Amino acid sequence: MTYQFAAELAGRTIVITGGGRGIGREMATAAAAAKMKVAILELDQKNLDDTVALISKTGGDVTGYQVDLCDEAAVISTFAEVTKKFGKIEVLVNNAMFHDPSDLLDTSLDIWNQTLKVNLTAPFLCIRTLLPGMIKNGFGSIINVGTVNSKMMIGSDAYSASKAAVHALTRTVAVRYGPDGVRCNTLVPGTVATDAWQERIDRNPQIFEKLKTWYPLRRVGKPSDIAAAVLFLASDQSAWMTGTEFVVDGGLLAGYSPMYPLVEGSD
Numbered sequence: 027m028t029y030q031f032a033a034e035l036a037g038r039t040i041v042i043t044g045g046g047r048g049i050g051r052e053m054a055t056a057a058a059a060a061k062m063k064v065a066i067l068e069l070d071q072k073n074l075d076d077t078v079a080l081i082s083k084t085g086g087d088v089t090g091y092q093v094d095l096c097d098e099a100a101v102i103s104t105f106a107e108v109t110k111k112f113g114k115i116e117v118l119v120n121n122a123m124f125h126d127p128s129d130l131l132d133t134s135l136d137i138w139n140q141t142l143k144v145n146l147t148a149p150f151l152c153i154r155t156l157l158p159g160m161i162k163n164g165f166g167s168i169i170n171v172g173t174v175n176s177k178m179m180i181g182s183d184a185y186s187a188s189k190a191a192v193h194a195l196t197r198t199v200a201v202r203y204g205p206d207g208v209r210c211n212t213l214v215p216g217t218v219a220t221d222a223w224q225e226r227i228d229r230n231p232q233i234f235e236k237l238k239t240w241y242p243l244r245r246v247g248k249p250s251d252i253a254a255a256v257l258f259l260a261s262d263q264s265a266w267m268t269g270t271e272f273v274v275d276g277g278l279l280a281g282y283s284p285m286y287p288l289v290e291g292s293d
């Protein structure tokens with residue numbers, strides 16, 4: 027993917043949670059290529075170090091912070107460190123996630139609580155910690171990473187419920203703090219081929235081939251599809267967008283691709 031970077035991104039600070047691998051790593055790589063100052067907040071020390079090394083090698087301005095985003099005190103002190111190093115923070119991407127594919131009957135309370143903690147409470151903590159600074163500066167773009175699972179039932183029950191709440195959190199932030207110059211949008215990806223799928227691939231190496239028939243564009247997503255949208259939402263190109271669900275899903279939510287030929291009788 028060749029990115030087109032908006033010039034105003036250069037010099038802005040972006041905080042990306044869960045940037046140690048997958049979509050978050052690609053977001054961090056793209057943001058650094060756009061000459062943004064990048065702070066990655068990540069639980070997994072090794073993946074964090076690898077990502078920082080990868081981006082630093084290309085001359086990117088990146089700093090990694092190992093942190094459990096479910097730990098309130100750690101979130102507060104980490105944002106204080108980031109602010110001390112970079113000055114103001116213009117962009118926050120709540121990207122870290124916990125995913126468990128169980129159906130409701132098989133979901134333990136521990137898994138349910140862990141899902142809500144990583145996917146909902148952590149974004150709340152990050153937003154609550156960062157907002158006062160953004161309000162003071164009269165400027166900020168917060169991007170919450172949601173999912174198509176929040177819009178239709180596609181399994182992963184606890185995960186879907188937690189992400190649907192994130193979509194609501196976006197609207198709250200957008201409406202309440204829009205007058206202060208803070209924008210907040212939900213990015214809504216469809217299936218994206220990342221490490222998060224490895225266990226599923228191990229059980230069925232053809233999983234993406236099977237899934238792609240549901241996608242009108244006939245492929246699953248790449249991390250760069252999502253990173254490009256993040257940089258758009260971070261930039262002034264989206265200056266009049268807030269509270270939206272910005273769908274990047276290869277057309278999945280537009281309709282049931284395998285179904286309409288059956289209905290029409292054109293199968």
Ligand SMILES: NC(=O)c1ccc[n+]([C@@H]2O[C@H](COP(=O)([O-])OP(=O)(O)OC[C@H]3O[C@@H](n4cnc5c(N)ncnc54)[C@H](O)[C@@H]3O)[C@@H](O)[C@H]2O)c1
Nearest residue numbers: 044046048049069094095121122123171173217218220222
């Ligand atoms: N991959 C997909 O098919 C897909 C589809 C729709 C939405 N999404 C969303 O995109 C985002 C990225 O997905 P991905 O596939 O790259 O996931 P991933 O599992 O590869 O990456 C998530 C990262 O979050 C980190 N993390 C988890 N808990 C943490 C914690 N407590 N503190 C700090 N970091 C923590 C993990 O260590 C990991 O590096 C997620 O929000 C996910 O819900 C992904």
